[in-house]
Structures are given as structure tokens and as C-alpha cells.
Amino acid sequence: MLRTLIVVSALFAVPALAQGAEEKAVLQAMVEWCAAAQKSDAAALERILLDDYTLTNSKGQISTKADDIAEAKKVDPQYELLENRDMKVRIHGNTAVVTGRTVVKGLSGGKAFSANFQFTDTLIKVQGKWRPLASHVSRVGD
Template identity: 50%
Template sequence: MRRALLLTTWVLVSGLAQAAPDRTQEVLQIERDWCGAYQRGDVAYLEKLMTPDFTLIGSGGTVNTAASEIDELKTGKVKYSLFENRDMKVRFYGDTAIVIGRTHAVGVSEGTAFDIDVAFTDTLVKLNGTWRAVAGHASRKGA
């Protein structure tokens, strides 16, 4: 009996230990897919990922919404030839994931070429079983 209890406890604990890395990998893959969507101009993916009240704050205090982010891609105002995250770390607080890292983006905005590297913080929340982006912040080096 004691052996069965120990085995059951071990199975439960090992299952919980494996859940955290799987959840971390899931969120990191969403971040990579998010970058790919920006690079491809995949508006449909962004509409599914970002909540309608999504807010992105930039270094200078600019505020972009899900609608403005999507509109920039739809209209061609911004086009990315590269959009990559690196050095990402994820922390969980219940059904909320905070992701920090660096983003390197290369492209053209309103006819002007750019090549930027920023530190970012993204906040994702699991809503009805699906991870959704609710907020982000990006700061240029020195900002």
C-alpha cells in the first residue's frame, strides 16, 4: 500500500514538473509565431492573438492598439524583412505569462528604412484555453 502511494505521488509530481516546461515552450512558440506574423504581414494571425484591447507602449511613450498594429500591416505603412526575438525568458502567474527578451526588426516604415533592436516585455493571458496577447512594451537601448 505504501509503495502504491509513493508511486502515485511520484507520477503526480513528475507530471506537474513536466507541465511547466511544456507551458513555457508553448508560450515561446507563440512568441516566435508572433514575430513570423509581423514579418509575413499575417494579419489574420495577429487578429487571433491580440485581444481587442491590446496595448503596445513604445520607448517614447507612443501607444499602439491591436487595431493600429494591424492597420500598419494592412495598409503597407510598415513592412518587415526581419522580425526576431531572442534571449526570451518566461514567468507565469496563474494563467498569465510575462515574457521578456530582445527583438531585432528590420524593415521600412512610411518609406524610411529601419534596423532596430529593442528590449521587450509581453503579457499573455490564457483565456478560454487559448493564450492571447494583452499588452506589450518595447524600449530601445538607452531608453
């Protein structure tokens, strides 16, 4: 549950202050990634995530692209809310680092959950598209 819960991974609020085409492209990639996670869209996650993608969750556990796709196929958890906020983008060549907060709420295993996370995502520009390579999340006060 926590793997998908923190995939940072549904809908991202794109900051109005994002400047430049590359920052906007990175944020758009984040929106697509989040939408795929929220919908448990395994096929979209297959396209979006780099093959060597990893997520370090708030418990220090590491999952892979294959793990996240397998979890999406279970369609659990089901998100009522999965929203990233306060995103900041830094770009260095073909690497982008995005930091922000994620708020989630939904059902998993029939039980309600709600949590807040701080995240750092690293995306790489491959063949003109920004794709997630690594993600790290820390749970913050509920």
C-alpha cells in the first residue's frame, strides 16, 4: 500500500510561477505520472517510468518499476485525493530534481487512510521526454 501511496507519485497542482519551457515540461511529466498512479494505470506507468526507476518509501524500503506496476494492477489503494503541492523544479542539463509535498486520502484493503509526505523526485530527459528515475518520500505530520 505505501509503495503506491507515496508514488508521488495523482494530480499535481502546477505552480503558477514555473518559468521556462523545460520547467513546464518537467511539471507536465509529473502530472502524467501522478495521473497514472491515481488511476492504477499499469500500462501508463510502464511507458512513463525508466526501467531502472526506484522509489525509497517513508519506511526506507526500496521498490522498483516492476513493483510499482504490479501494485497498480491490484488497483489498491484507491485514491480519493492524491495531490502534490509546493513543487519546485531545478534543472541541470538532462536531469531535473523536483521537490514538494504530497497529500493522499483514500481506501486500501477496505480501510480509510490519509497521509502527508515530503518528496524529492529525479527525472532524466531521454529522447526529448522527461522520465522518472528515482523518488524518495518522507512522511510528515498528519
